[in-house]
Amino acid sequence: MDKIVVFETYYNPIEANIVKTRLIDSGVQCFLSDENTITINPLYTQALGGVKLHLFERDVETARNILQDEDVQIALDNAVEQQSDSIAEDKDPNVIACPVCGSTNVGYVQATKKRFGIFTIIVSLLLLVYPFSVKKTHHCFDCKHEFE
Structure with missing residues (x-):
């Protein structure tokens, strides 16, 4: 064998x-x-x-x-x-680049600035709950710029 x-x-x-x-x-x-x-x-x-x-x-x-x-x-x-x-x-067929610095280190995440809309704030205050809706934007992790 x-x-x-x-x-x-x-x-x-x-x-x-x-x-x-x-x-x-x-x-x-x-x-x-x-x-x-x-x-x-x-x-x-x-x-x-x-x-x-x-x-x-x-x-x-x-x-x-x-x-x-x-x-x-x-x-x-x-x-x-x-x-x-x-x-x-x-x-990555559709790589997104930051318009400010040109970096591709970008993610689609929860906004850090202006993350709650006015309607969300009003409803949250009336119901005494944490805001239920947040805005998401593209965020550059190199220069910290947020864009749509």
Whole structure:
């Protein structure tokens, strides 16, 4: 019976899947472990030791030869780079910048100035309750400017 060994460990599940697919396309049987756990919660990467690529011990040299091919390594690096670029672009398509300082360190939060409207103040005083409605605005955390 053939022994299954851990061939390599990856901290990026995308890179691990690319290598796995390359090996499977070349006829080397392999599988990944801890991939789902790390994909769901990336903070477990260090605790689990990354995504592990397993294959048969007899295929270790074949797998090294396949992955040492420079064209494959360049294609792998480009694929991982394109994937990380597309993820970075998808995060903030509508970045809001402060009109005063130009910073993008802006949040949509409860206003610190003029946060209660006149109607809210009157109703709150009549009912003797804390104001129930507050205004929200964009707030720059660098220059403290508030804007709509």
